[in-house]
Amino acid sequence: MTATQTRLLRSTPFRLALTFAFLFMLAFVLAGAIVYQMMSADLAEQLDDTISETYAVIAATYADKDLRELVETVENHSARSPGKEQLFSLTDAAGNRIAGNFTAAGLPDGFSMFGAEMPGLPPDTEYRAYSGPVGANTLTIAFSLSETEELETIMLMSFGWATLIITGLAVAGGALLASRVQRRLDGIAATMVDVSHGRLDTRIPLTGKDDDIDIVSSQINAALDRLSALVEGMKQVSADIAHDLKTPLNRLQMILESAADKAARRQDVSDDLADARAEGHQINETFDALLRIAQIEAGARKARFTDVDLGEILGTIAEIYAGVAEDDGKVLSAAELDKTTDRIHGDRELLTQMFANLVENALRHCPPGTSIQLSVTRRDDRVLAGVADNGPGIPADEREKVFQRLYRLDHSRSTPGSGLGLSLVRAIAELHGATIALEDRRPGLAVVVSFPLVMINFGS
Numbered sequence: 422m423t424a425t426q427t428r429l430l431r432s433t434p435f436r437l438a439l440t441f442a443f444l445f446m447l448a449f450v451l452a453g454a455i456v457y458q459m460m461s462a463d464l465a466e467q468l469d470d471t472i473s474e475t476y477a478v479i480a481a482t483y484a485d486k487d488l489r490e491l492v493e494t495v496e497n498h499s500a501r502s503p504g505k506e507q508l509f510s511l512t513d514a515a516g517n518r519i520a521g522n523f524t525a526a527g528l529p530d531g532f533s534m535f536g537a538e539m540p541g542l543p544p545d546t547e548y549r550a551y552s553g554p555v556g557a558n559t560l561t562i563a564f565s566l567s568e569t570e571e572l573e574t575i576m577l578m579s580f581g582w583a584t585l586i587i588t589g590l591a592v593a594g595g596a597l598l599a600s601r602v603q604r605r606l607d608g609i610a611a612t613m614v615d616v617s618h619g620r621l622d623t624r625i626p627l628t629g630k631d632d633d634i635d636i637v638s639s640q641i642n643a644a645l646d647r648l649s650a651l652v653e654g655m656k657q658v659s660a661d662i663a664h665d666l667k668t669p670l671n672r673l674q675m676i677l678e679s680a681a682d683k684a685a686r687r688q689d690v691s692d693d694l695a696d697a698r699a700e701g702h703q704i705n706e707t708f709d710a711l712l713r714i715a716q717i718e719a720g721a722r723k724a725r726f727t728d729v730d731l732g733e734i735l736g737t738i739a740e741i742y743a744g745v746a747e748d749d750g751k752v753l754s755a756a757e758l759d760k761t762t763d764r765i766h767g768d769r770e771l772l773t774q775m776f777a778n779l780v781e782n783a784l785r786h787c788p789p790g791t792s793i794q795l796s797v798t799r800r801d802d803r804v805l806a807g808v809a810d811n812g813p814g815i816p817a818d819e820r821e822k823v824f825q826r827l828y829r830l831d832h833s834r835s836t837p838g839s840g841l842g843l844s845l846v847r848a849i850a851e852l853h854g855a856t857i858a859l860e861d862r863r864p865g866l867a868v869v870v871s872f873p874l875v876m877i878n879f880g881s
Contacts, residue, residue: 434602438595446588453580460576464569465549469532472551476562479509483555488519491555495520505543508563511555525561528552535563605634609641621649673700707841714841717771717848728764731806731872734772735795742780750789753780755796765804765872767853775849778842779808779868787812791865804872811865820859 479498483491492511499509499522510518510525518524523542528535533550542548547570550563608626615623624645625638680693739755746753776795783793791812798805815823824847850857850870860867 434606435596435599438599439592442588442591442595445591446584449584449587453584457573457576457580461573464572468549468564468566468569469551472532472549472562472564475507476551476553476560479562480553480555480560486556488556488558491558491560492520495560506565506567508542508548508550508561508565510559510561510563512559512561514557514559519558521561523563525550525552525559525563528561530554602634605638609638612641612645616645616648621645621652669700669704673697673704676700714845714848717845717852723768723852725768725770726766727769729767729769729772730764731772731804732797734769735776735797735806738773738776738780739795742777742784746784746793749784751784751787752792753784754792754794756794765853765874767872771849771852775846775870776806776808778846782842783808783810783812783866799874800871802874804874805869806872807867807869809862809865809867811862814861814864814866815859817861823859824857 475498479491479494482494495509495511498507499520502508502522505522508521508523508525510521510523512518512525516524516526528550530552533552534547535550536542536547547566548563549566550561552559552561554560605628612623612625624642627635627638627642629635676693676697680690680697683690683693736755739753743753780793780795783791787793787810791810793808793810796805796807796809798807823843825844846868847857853872855870855872858869858871860869
């Protein structure tokens, strides 16, 4: 037996197939036994009916108490059964045979059974008999059970062959089904082995049948897509951290070396220390932002979720940043916030930070004269919160990249910022089960966050 065959015999699908085949065969045998008993009973009943009808027909010839006609009728019936498949006996009160092809001795009135122990009968033959009085005589009609037994034997042999055929088909079908299922399970196992060896682009092949294995395989593939994206994100973050923090760390080192040289010459180093403090603060902020994103993506803040009003949150942000926008020559408005009373389930602090980041991005990257609008609207079973402006916008090929950690449109890093603001925005949105989209306003950009609706409060 090959290793493949051994693995198939030990596989769960094959054992399940054998179990169902056994249960099916057990049900088939039980059903066959019931059918056999019912058919045997029906054949016995039909035989009794035939014997009773034959007895009635022969006994009716004695209606005029004509014994001679009765004898002739018995003899005629006896002559038509030379093999003694049917027995007829007419005896007098003393038990002497008057007519017939056997002598019925000692049989009770009514139905009875007897075998070949009577003289003159074929060996190993059973008879079903009916005896009753006809005048002063006794008439006995007996039919052999050989025909009934032959029918029962044919039925048993047919049932036996059917059992063997069905058993073979069930086992063969179970093996075929199990082998097909096992091949698909082997495909899943092979994919997981590839993934464990670092080949994260491997996916489980789907048959397109949308059965339970396809559904599970799709879910595993989705999980692998997510895992691959996270690993790639980690690689990208590692590379970006190495790239983005190398410059401030080099600057910090240069500032400290300059301060050390000045201190050695007894010069004032306060400016260098201030610059070093600023660089260290920026580096700490970057790491704090990365840690915060990791905590949010892990779902650690879901325990703080409550029902919150997005309109209230954006209204507060509008009040806080309106003066900042005005000082910067921009206009921040929130005209559509009072039109909705829809609420969502979320963390108020994180949501406030998310929309604050979006507003700060708009203020930082838009020129003076830009108009920025905050809005909350209802669309079907979703709540849409948006921050829109008529500034320069973001090129279409950059809109997905800006959500990557440490990614910046200003590749020269000449403007302040760490490139983590929109990464934090996406992490907070995904924590709340929301989707985020960047839409081109021509001119300008609209950032739309779509939240699932939790409840509608019509009171206030």
